[in-house]
Amino acid sequence: xxxxxxxxxxxxxxxxxxxxxxxxxxxxxxxxxxxxxxxxxxxxxxxxxxxxxxxxxxxxxxxxxxxxxxxxxxxxxxxxxxxxxxxxxxxxxxxxxxxxxxxxxxxxxxxxxxxxxxxxxxxxxxxxxxxxxxxxxxxxxxxxxxxxxxxxxxxxxxxxxxxxxxxxxxxxxxxxxxxxxxxxxxxxxxxxxxxxxxxxxxxxxxxxxxxxxxxxxxxxxxxxxxxxxxxxxxxxxxxxxxxxxxxxxxxxxxxxxxxxxxxxxxxxxxxxxxxxxxxxxxxxxxxxxxxxxxxxxxxxxxxxxx
Numbered sequence: 001x002x003x004x005x006x007x008x009x010x011x012x013x014x015x016x017x018x019x020x021x022x023x024x025x026x027x028x029x030x031x032x033x034x035x036x037x038x039x040x041x042x043x044x045x046x047x048x049x050x051x052x053x054x055x056x057x058x059x060x061x062x063x064x065x066x067x068x069x070x071x072x073x074x075x076x077x078x079x080x081x082x083x084x085x086x087x088x089x090x091x092x093x094x095x096x097x098x099x100x101x102x103x104x105x106x107x108x109x110x111x112x113x114x115x116x117x118x119x120x121x122x123x124x125x126x127x128x129x130x131x132x133x134x135x136x137x138x139x140x141x142x143x144x145x146x147x148x149x150x151x152x153x154x155x156x157x158x159x160x161x162x163x164x165x166x167x168x169x170x171x172x173x174x175x176x177x178x179x180x181x182x183x184x185x186x187x188x189x190x191x192x193x194x195x196x197x198x199x200x201x202x203x204x205x206x207x208x209x210x211x212x213x214x215x216x217x218x219x220x221x222x223x224x225x226x227x228x229x230x231x232x233x234x235x236x237x238x239x240x241x242x243x244x245x246x247x248x249x250x251x252x253x254x255x256x257x258x259x260x261x262x263x264x265x266x267x268x269x270x271x272x273x274x275x276x277x278x279x280x281x282x283x284x285x286x287x288x289x290x291x292x293x294x295x296x297x298x299x300x301x302x303x304x305x306x
Contacts, residue, residue, distance in 0.1 A: 008097065010104050013056040013068065018042055020065040021058070024089050030129040030295065031087055035231025040205045044085075048196040050074060057104070059088075059097060066092040069101055071108075076192070079119040082109060098136050106140065106302070113304040120304040129295035137300030145299040147277040151291035156264035156271065160289050164254035167218050172209035173225070175202055180222045181214070188241035210262055215242075215251055226255045228263060228271075235268040253285060260289065 013021075018038045025031050025041075033041075045053040051073040059067035069086025084105065088097045105122070113120045124142055126133035127150075137144070164170065173181055178198040185193045201207060206229045215224035224242035228235055237259065242251045263271055274297060275282045 007061060008066070008100050009060040010057050010101070011060065013045075013053075013058050013070075015042070017058050017065065017068070021068045024065060024068070025087060027090050028087060028130075030127060033085070035229075035234055037205060037231075043200075043204050045070070046200075047072065048194065048200050055108075059101060061092070061097075064092075065089070067097050067101060069105070071105065074192070076121075079121050080116075082120055082122045084122070084124060093130070094132055098132060099139070102136060102140055106304075109304045113306050117306045119306065122302045122304065124300040124302075126298045126300060127295060128298065134298055137298070140302065142300035142302045145301045147299070148274040148297040149277050149283065149293050150272060150274050150295050150297060151283075151286050152294040153260070153271045153289060153291045154269075155290060156260060156268060158290070159260045159264065160257060161261065162250065162253045162257040164215070164258070165250050168215050168223070168251060168254070170213045170215055170255070170258060173202065173212055173214045175199055177214060177222070178202065181225055184222060184225050184241050184243055185239065187243055210266070211259065213255065213259070215255055224251045224255060226259055228259050230263060230266055230268055233267055233269045235263045235271040237271060237273040240273070252282075253288075256285065256289060 018041050022036050022038050022041050025033050025036050028034060045056055052070050055071035055073070057069055058065060059069075067086065067088040069084055072083045072085065074081040074083070086101065088101075102124075109120050109122055122142075123145070124137045126137050128134060129150075178195045181198045182193045182195050185191060185198075202212075208228075208230070211228040211230060213226050214222045215226075216222050223246040224240075226237065226240045228237045237256075240252060240255060242255075260271065271291075272294070273286065273291070275286060277296070
């Protein structure tokens with residue numbers, strides 16, 4: 001049965017809501033944050049310069065938490081990019097809750113664009129594994145931007161072991177490495193990750209010296225990085241990056257081999273990562289290690305002008 005807007009209450013998140021939200025997230029095996037803890041959720045709300053805590057909302061149906069969403073604001077030179085993290089509880093999907101959330105988001109972003117006199121680019125990241133998410137973006141007139149393939153490795157017992165070339169070695173990053181970490185990340189992905197953001201990440205619950213690595217050459221120059229997270233028996237590799245001038249030297253393959261061995265030894269039974277659907281070189285590397293496509297994440301965009 002479809003719900004009307006009058007059935008729902010959308011209100012600002014309070015700390016007392018976090019436990020219910022985390023439980024809701026962890027009930028969905030395909031959610032990008034599956035395995036999250038309350039501590040990690042709270043830390044993510046305080047990501048530097050991204051206004052997340054003041055833009056995180058709970059969707060209630062009576063006394064039931066039926067959904068939540070966080071809007072993450074990233075300042076660009078000419079506009080503000082806004083990314084949305086959220087979900088509807090698995091028991092309440094296909095009831096119009098996602099549509100109500102989007103109506104609220106569109107109204108809020110239109111108001112902020114006018115108040116701040118700056119254009120807002122809103123990005124909706126829809127998973128094909130969740131019924132209705134892709135249709136939601138299309139129904140609101142959003143334009144498809146790009147696709148990511150979500151790949152999964154289900155067998156860590158037969159990893160293709162690849163040693164790093166002799167002139168390279170791996171080490172865990174420290175807070176002093178935050179500037180080079182941001183530089184390599186931005187070089188690889190064209191992003192604007194800040195040193196402050198990297199320090200916040202390194203000081204967070206998900207950081208592990210065993211699962212974060214810098215690759216350096218013999219002169220101590222960092223040329224690549226990789227990070228992974230392990231929540232229970234499920235692992236993810238959010239980032240693998242090699243400086244462009246150091247491509248095609250086996251660095252990415254060696255880092256991937258090393259982290260998969262570490263994850264296997266740490267008890268992981270599966271590993272997921274995302275890759276641009278058009279990046280055939282990266283997809284070829286992951287396929288070599290046994291990763292297979294599980295579903296897609298489609299990015300939709302809408303623009304709000306002052």
